[in-house]
Amino acid sequence: MKRCPFQRKLSLILILSFLIFFGCKEYSEHTGGVTVTMKEATAPFDDKEIVESIPRIPKNPVLVNTRYQGGFFWTETRHDKIERFRCSNCHNNNEAPIDKAAKVAHGNIVLVHGPENKPLKCFTCHNQDERDFLNTERGTKIEMDHSYQMCGQCHFRQKRDWVGGAHGKRISYWAGKRTVMNCASCHDPHSPKFAKKWPKTYSLALSD
Amino acid sequence: MDSRENKKDLIQKRNTHQDEKLCGRREFLKGAVKAAALGGSMMMTGCGTSLTGSKEEFVLEWKEYFKGNYRLMTQEERDETVRRMERLAKLKMGADVKISSRGPRKQVLYGYAFNISRCKGYMDCVAACVKENNLDRKSKTQYIRIFEKEHGNMNVTSGNGKYFHEVPAENHFYMGVQCFHCENAPCIKACPIKATWREPDGIVVVDYNWCIGCRYCMAACPYWGRRFNWNKPEVPLKDLTRKQHYLGNRMRTKGVMEKCTFCVQRTREGKMPACAEACPTGSRVFGNLLDPKSEIRYVLKNKKVFRMKEDLGTDPKYWYFMD
Numbered sequence: 111m112k113r114c115p116f117q118r119k120l121s122l123i124l125i126l127s128f129l130i131f132f133g134c135k136e137y138s139e140h141t142g143g144v145t146v147t148m149k150e151a152t153a154p155f156d157d158k159e160i161v162e163s164i165p166r167i168p169k170n171p172v173l174v175n176t177r178y179q180g181g182f183f184w185t186e187t188r189h190d191k192i193e194r195f196r197c198s199n200c201h202n203n204n205e206a207p208i209d210k211a212a213k214v215a216h217g218n219i220v221l222v223h224g225p226e227n228k229p230l231k232c233f234t235c236h237n238q239d240e241r242d243f244l245n246t247e248r249g250t251k252i253e254m255d256h257s258y259q260m261c262g263q264c265h266f267r268q269k270r271d272w273v274g275g276a277h278g279k280r281i282s283y284w285a286g287k288r289t290v291m292n293c294a295s296c297h298d299p300h301s302p303k304f305a306k307k308w309p310k311t312y313s314l315a316l317s318d
Numbered sequence: 319m320d321s322r323e324n325k326k327d328l329i330q331k332r333n334t335h336q337d338e339k340l341c342g343r344r345e346f347l348k349g350a351v352k353a354a355a356l357g358g359s360m361m362m363t364g365c366g367t368s369l370t371g372s373k374e375e376f377v378l379e380w381k382e383y384f385k386g387n388y389r390l391m392t393q394e395e396r397d398e399t400v401r402r403m404e405r406l407a408k409l410k411m412g413a414d415v416k417i418s419s420r421g422p423r424k425q426v427l428y429g430y431a432f433n434i435s436r437c438k439g440y441m442d443c444v445a446a447c448v449k450e451n452n453l454d455r456k457s458k459t460q461y462i463r464i465f466e467k468e469h470g471n472m473n474v475t476s477g478n479g480k481y482f483h484e485v486p487a488e489n490h491f492y493m494g495v496q497c498f499h500c501e502n503a504p505c506i507k508a509c510p511i512k513a514t515w516r517e518p519d520g521i522v523v524v525d526y527n528w529c530i531g532c533r534y535c536m537a538a539c540p541y542w543g544r545r546f547n548w549n550k551p552e553v554p555l556k557d558l559t560r561k562q563h564y565l566g567n568r569m570r571t572k573g574v575m576e577k578c579t580f581c582v583q584r585t586r587e588g589k590m591p592a593c594a595e596a597c598p599t600g601s602r603v604f605g606n607l608l609d610p611k612s613e614i615r616y617v618l619k620n621k622k623v624f625r626m627k628e629d630l631g632t633d634p635k636y637w638y639f640m641d
Contacts, residue, residue, distance in 0.1 A: 143633045144501045144520075147427065148607045148615070155425055155609030157588075180611030271641070275613025276433070276621055279600040284612075285588040296600065304486075304599060309441040311448070312482040314458050316542055 157285040171289050172255045178273050183288040186281070186295055189254045201241035222301035235260055235299070261293045375409050378402050388525045388564060389515065393419075400564060407569070413555060417562045420586045422519035428580050428635065429520075429607040430594075431617045432494050435640040437601040439464055439485035439492035446596030450581060451567040452559050454551035461545065461578040462496045462593060474626050494602075496593075497522065497543035497578035498626065498634030508538035514575070520607075520635055521580050523565040531573040540627055541634075544577045580604075607635065 171184035189195050194214060224230035237245035244252040244260050252259050262269030271277035272290070281289045293299070371379070385391070385399050396419040407415045444462045453459045465477030469489050477493060486492070499522050506514055506522065513528035514535055536544045550572040562568040563583035570576050581591035585604075589595070594602040605614035617623065621639040628634075 144427070144429075144607065144635055147501075148429075148618070151425075151427075151608035152610055153425075154611065155606055157609075178611070179616060267641075271620075274616040274620060275603065275605075276617045276639070277436075277600060277641075279594070279597065279602070280590065280613065282590060282595060283588050284585070284590050284605050291600075296598065304438055306484045306486065307440065309439060309482065309485055310445040311441050311460075313444070313460055313463055313479055315480060316463070 172292075174273075175256060175259065176273050178275065178288065180288065183273075183290060185255075185258065185290050186292045187255050188257055188292055188294055191294075192254065195242075195254070197241035219300050222303070223299070255292075257299070258293050261299075372409065375406065378406050378409075382406070382527070385527065387512070387528050389512075396564070403564075403568065411555060411558075411569075413558055413560065415558070415560050415562050415568070417564060417568055418583060418586075419564045422517050422521075423586060425606075425608050427520040427607040428499070428585060429605060429614045429618075429637070430499075430580070430591075430635065431603040431614055431621075431623065431637045431639050433599075433601040433603070433640065434491055434493050434638050436599050437464070437492040437494060438599050439466060439481070439487075439490075440598055442596045442598055443494065443593035443602065446592040447578075449557060450559055450584070450592035451579075452551070452553045452562075452569060454547065454549070454570075455554065455557075456552045457549060459545050459547075459551075459576075461543075462494055463542070465493045465495060466490050467493055493638070494593075495541060495543075495626070496636075497539075498541055498632070498636035499578075499580060501633035501635065502631060504538040504540065504630075504632060505535035505544060508534040510534060517565070517582075519586075521565075521582055521585075522577070523579055523582065524575050524577060525565070526568070526570050526574045526576065529574040531575065533575065535575060540630055540632065544575055547572050547574055547576065 170187055172187050174183050174185050177183070194200075194216075200214065221230060221232070224234075233245070235244050237243040237251055240251065242254070244254065244257060246252060246260060247263055258269060258272065268277050272293070275290075278291050278293075278296070281291060283289075297304075382399065382402055385395070388396070391399070400417045400419050404415055404417055407413050407417075441464055444460050444464065447453070447462050448455075448460060451461065453461070463479045465479050466481045466485075466487065467477040467490060469491060471477070481487075499516075499520055501516070501520070503516060503522050506516060510532065511528060511530055513530070514522065514524045516522050531546070533546055536546060547570050551570050553569070559567055561583055563579075563586070566579045566582040581589075581593075585591060590604050594604040603613050603617050605612035607614060609615065617639055618637060621641075623637040623639045625634050625637055
């Protein structure tokens, strides 16, 4: 019987190509990538061990009325960051001497919020009768600490993202009880758009 | 006559040749002994940086020089080397540093998302990173690059990384690039001595004492994520971040590779990386990919996301998303 002279070489090439083929497929076949690893992880993460080392920041967070995918979450307080809160200290029916009123009044506030043809006014948000509170379009009284409910009336998409975690940011810790920043922690409610400014630093070329 | 003279010449030549040979061997041996002595002394004193150190420093340096790869050390050995390094930092720089060797947490895989429609290019993240990770101030090393790109430009290889003007500029968006901590990282494969590896929590780290500075990893990284110490890193003592990690922000030496570690010294304590904490616009989302209720999982589930050069199959754990 006559043997084909290339038979041996052919089988060798075949074996080699198999090796190369399977060698290359190793990564994706074993793990399927991070997307698969992630999808397979459905068990709730137990962060007890980490939580023990985490102090609560800030010290007196506000429990948010809405829940996120992981349950309750907290946000920063607002009323202690407002200068001269409570507003009813001045905004009451008592008389105030004019010179003192001029000193403490807030005539410097410029309102740049809302569409140009229909800008917001003070009492779009502030409750006219009880100045310590905010007022929704429906006329519900809202505490300053829960101002996200006010913003969420128009900015509902941003609020949905804020609840879920795609807008805004957590305070200091990625683990433990979720405490996020309030809307007004970053945005000035009277002119919410971020201002133009100089960057904090600069970069050199990576290779020159 | 001629032949005799030739013979003489030959003998003479042979003799001189022998002399040369002998002389060469002696010289060589002498030289070798000298070189060995010099090399040994240099080893002891950390490549001749401080020939006039104290005895304690000398002993510590000697022990440090012969320690093993971090991954092969037992926990006791790790604690020992950490103690030695802390003492050396005190002796050399007069700084009270605290170096941690905390291992990865269980059921944690770190992931990062960057909001390209929200970043304004303020670069607070870059400044915070430099401060936190004790990056060299002399060569202005930075782990993070922010690229200014025109609207509609989705070409990842173009963009202005050297902008310095008031931001945000009209008709531009900003894209942050750093180490993506790839699951299938090419830099790890390129390292000939296994000085860089992926930790179980997904962070790609470098053992600065094991790195030989060949820069193969730098060439292998398709994202320009790695930085090399061309000079001895210089950090003013008052700006030194004291809380350090063996695999993170402890002081590097000249000639070793370094890179973003997702601030391993912070994240393993449950904290956010310095860049995410510093961001004034909330463009940076950090979290545990294995936690179904985490923010990062929400972003990946509900937003339009993409990864840079995904077709390379590097499988980065860093996504870009837009509102």
